[in-house]
Amino acid sequence: MSAGAVASAAVSGALPYWRLSAYYFCYFAFVGAFSPYFTLYLKALSFSATDIAVLMSLMQVMRVLAPNLWGWLAEHLGVRLPIVRLSALMSLAGFSVFFFTDSFAGIFLGMALMSFFWSASLPLIESVTFAHLGTQGHRYGSVRAWGSVGFIVAVIGLGVVLDWLPIMAVLWGTASVLASIFLCSLAVPEAVRPLAHSASASLGDTLRRPEVKALLGACFLMSAAHGAFYVFFSILLVDHGYGKAMVGGLWALGVVSEILVFMFMPRLMRHYxxxxxLLFAFSCAVLRFALTGWGVASAALVAFAQVLHGATFGAYHAxxxxxxxxxxxxxxxxxxQALYGSLSFGAGGMLGGLVSGLGWETIGPAWTFTLGSGFALAGLLWLVWGWQPGLGEDGTDRPDGGGR
Known part of the structure; x- marks a missing residue:
């Protein structure tokens, strides 16, 4: 066995599974508390659809700018977890601004500050997780699935609470989750860095590969496709008579399907x-957002569309x-990891959010969600033409090194 294999095995054997899982649980519990319900809080403050889209898109703007800055800093300082811990603490500080203002300018400032630091941590935690996993990269799904569990707990719990308490409870619930992210970040240990010889290619050489360009471009479009969903899905449901507990249940249904997909991903990756x-996931996204926009009057159709989240996010992201x-x-x-996050969840999410904000008040909800289907279709076609079968590291796109 080579020295690199020994080191990797040692790292994998010492996998801090529960500490990593707890971080993912809390990190995505924040998403479950914030994404579905903060838009309802903003609507309660009488902001317009355009104002809500602009404010929520700040999360994506910062995911364009911040991850690359923090990734560069981590690479040059040789540390990752101190940056993760600082970002968690400053995210909480930024969110605290919302308790003291209800003006557009004040909330804009708080969102900018919170988003700048919050967006720093996930790419770094992802790289720490894969470093801990070593040769057991197929176990990523089982660790990341706890993030989905955290999302479900938060989205269902807060949905039930909001049927009984004022909308202000969104702030207290979300702030509590941000505090828990900081506490979990203190428990995550640093991982042994990969050996230097494994990074023989330059960043420029990697980015010039056709399959890399196709993937990053398609990821940009997949996040744009989700723009209307993340900004307006809760508002769409409430406007059609769904209770907040039902809203939380539908969000949770999507994430349950995501968890199931994450758990089966190691098996799927051995066979496909x-x-x-990715082609299957993008095809599901085309169908999902059309169903959401045009079938909202039917709880059954909305539920089926939410089940497709297992493919459009779970399988896609893994x-x-x-x-x-x-x-x-x-x-x-x-x-x-920073580039992936900034181009997809950042730039793509920003485009999708802003377009949905403009479309909501002009062409209406159904056509706004249809635009999401259009983005997904464009991403599907880019993948088909740009990533030819068999292209990938060592001539393959199979995680186990085999062709298909």
Whole structure:
């Protein structure tokens, strides 16, 4: 066994599974408390759809700018977890601004501050997680699934609470989750860094590969496709008579399907190429957002559309991040994760959120969600033409090294 294999095995054997899982649980519990309900809080403050879209898109703007800055800083300082801990603490400080203002300018400032620091942590935690996993990268799904569990607990719990308490409870619940993220960040240990020889390719060489360009471009479009969903899904449901507990239940249904997909991803990755998984996920996204926009009057259709979240996020994200982890190896790993996050969840999410805000008051909810289907279709076509079968590291796109 080579020295690199020994080191990797040692790291994998010491996997801090529960400490990593607890961090993911709390991190995505924040998403479950914030994304579905903060838009309802903003609506209660009488902000327009455009104002809400602008404020929520700040999260995506900062995911364009901040991850690359923090990734560069982590690479040059040689540390990741101190930055993660600082970002958690400052995210809470930024969120605290919301308790003292209800003006657009004040909330804009709080969102900008919170988002700048909150967006720093996930790419760094992802690189720490993969470093701990070593040769057991297929176990990523079982760790990340706890983030989905955290999302479900938060979205259902807060939904039930909001049927009994004023909308202000959103702030207290979300602030509590942000505090728990900081506490969990203190418990996560640093991981042994990959050996330097594993990063033989330069960042520029990697980015020039056709399959890399196709993946990053398609990821940008997939996040744009989700823009209307993340900004207006809760508002759409409430406007059609759904109670807040039902809203939380529908959000949770999507994440339950996501968890199931994460748990089965190791098996799926042994039988199907990353490219094939992604093509299926993008096809499901085309169907999902059309159903959401035009079928909202039917709880059954909305529920079915939410089940497709297992493909449009769970399978999509697991396959995309596995490809990024492979193609951006060694010291490029943190930069690769940051680039993936900033282009997809950042730039793509920002575009989708702003377009949905404009469309909501002009072409209406149904056509706004249909635009999301259009973004997903464009991403599907980019993948088909840009990532040819068999392209990938060592001539393959299979995680186990085999062709298909």
């Amino acid at each position: 190429s990353l490219r094939a998984i 396959a995309a991040i596995a490809a990024v982890n492979r193609w951006f190896a060694g010291r490029l790993q943190a930069r690769g």
